[in-house]
Amino acid sequence: MSSTQQKALYLDSPCGEFVIKTKEIQKPEPGEVLVKIVATALNPADWKVPKFNPPFIEYYPFLLGADSAGVIEELGEGVTGFAKGDRVIHEADWHDRFASFQQYTVVSAEHLAKLPDNLSFEQAASIPLGLATAAIGLYADCDRPEGVKKLRPPPWEAGGEGVYKGKAVLVLGGTSSVGKNAIQLLKLSGFSKIIATASLRNTDMLKSLGATDVIDRNADLVSEAKNILSGDSLDLIYDAVGTKEVQSQALEILQPGGQLIAAALIHVDTTAHVDKHFITLFAGFRLPQNWALGKSLHSKLYDLLASGAIKPNAIEVLPNGLASVVAGLKRIENNEVNGRKLIIRPGETP
Numbered sequence: 001m002s003s004t005q006q007k008a009l010y011l012d013s014p015c016g017e018f019v020i021k022t023k024e025i026q027k028p029e030p031g032e033v034l035v036k037i038v039a040t041a042l043n044p045a046d047w048k049v050p051k052f053n054p055p056f057i058e059y060y061p062f063l064l065g066a067d068s069a070g071v072i073e074e075l076g077e078g079v080t081g082f083a084k085g086d087r088v089i090h091e092a093d094w095h096d097r098f099a100s101f102q103q104y105t106v107v108s109a110e111h112l113a114k115l116p117d118n119l120s121f122e123q124a125a126s127i128p129l130g131l132a133t134a135a136i137g138l139y140a141d142c143d144r145p146e147g148v149k150k151l152r153p154p155p156w157e158a159g160g161e162g163v164y165k166g167k168a169v170l171v172l173g174g175t176s177s178v179g180k181n182a183i184q185l186l187k188l189s190g191f192s193k194i195i196a197t198a199s200l201r202n203t204d205m206l207k208s209l210g211a212t213d214v215i216d217r218n219a220d221l222v223s224e225a226k227n228i229l230s231g232d233s234l235d236l237i238y239d240a241v242g243t244k245e246v247q248s249q250a251l252e253i254l255q256p257g258g259q260l261i262a263a264a265l266i267h268v269d270t271t272a273h274v275d276k277h278f279i280t281l282f283a284g285f286r287l288p289q290n291w292a293l294g295k296s297l298h299s300k301l302y303d304l305l306a307s308g309a310i311k312p313n314a315i316e317v318l319p320n321g322l323a324s325v326v327a328g329l330k331r332i333e334n335n336e337v338n339g340r341k342l343i344i345r346p347g348e349t350p
Ligand SMILES: NC(=O)c1ccc[n+]([C@@H]2O[C@H](COP(=O)([O-])OP(=O)(O)OC[C@H]3O[C@@H](n4cnc5c(N)ncnc54)[C@H](OP(=O)(O)O)[C@@H]3O)[C@@H](O)[C@H]2O)c1
Pocket: 043, 044, 045, 129, 130, 133, 172, 173, 174, 175, 176, 177, 178, 179, 197, 198, 199, 200, 202, 217, 240, 241, 242, 246, 262, 263, 264, 281, 282, 283, 284, 332, 337, 338, 339, 340
């Protein structure tokens, strides 16, 4: 492999195999930065794409991987505020130039943040996609139906901190990466009751992030939540689980006019709930409707991470870089990875 080349893990065909190949290292265009990826994370979508072949993937071979923590290798024309060698963090995107299942990736400087010293690259790689999914669901335009309000302003912007004091919110799947980030953002937004569903062994961890109450994921959600709400109205649910059973129960306690933000798919018949709003999202900051939010978030991300307002996931680092992705994804698909992110270092690929 020459010095202008790198290794990348391609999905070779629809519902096909992952294959490690050699490819040219990308050149950053004006406004972009080339990052040498030190660590990236495995996410549920990385096994769902090969299994379900979603229609928005229009060409193969295809590159996945959505988290990146690394070191700046090269600055594109016009980039200021960053230097070669800076430790950085950013969301990666499924695309030959922008994905993170490769050794180098490119990102817009507007969607890049320096990494504070309190986080290792491996810890940092556990954050971007979960944080983006929570932030976009709560604060971006997404595909919100007419008249349905996003939360404004986000808590990292002027006037955003604490504005939802007195309000209640339910996070389904609090232990998930998305759920933990949602809890931390909702805490910054000031919600007074942040109720999460989870396995009870995770109660202390979720309370340390900002959950006020944790309901056993196997308990009767409706009666437990009503008990905790004790008459308060519930008009916001963030769903990081995405099953019909959980969504059906949650809708019983959502007020008319309330919104259910779904990180995963909606499985209920929405026409049976015309008085409630369903928000779906695609957590890419490169999408036009999410770009400005991504720029705003990254301008404050260093501070959020350095202060501990946003904390990393627990992590498990796998050996052999990209060569461990397939086995790691199988463990995620089999529900064998709970409460932590699997991390690889692409530079260790044999
Ligand atoms: N729309 C998008 O662009 C986008 C982006 C990222 C992720 N997603 C989706 O969002 C979902 C979450 O992703 P993730 O990466 O955050 O997942 P994850 O970290 O892999 O979540 C694992 C956790 O989910 C919890 N869980 C599973 N079933 C549960 C249930 N019935 N009730 C409560 N908790 C449950 C478990 O918590 P306990 O250990 O406490 O049991 C487990 O630890 C996935 O469906 C993913 O595909 C969508």
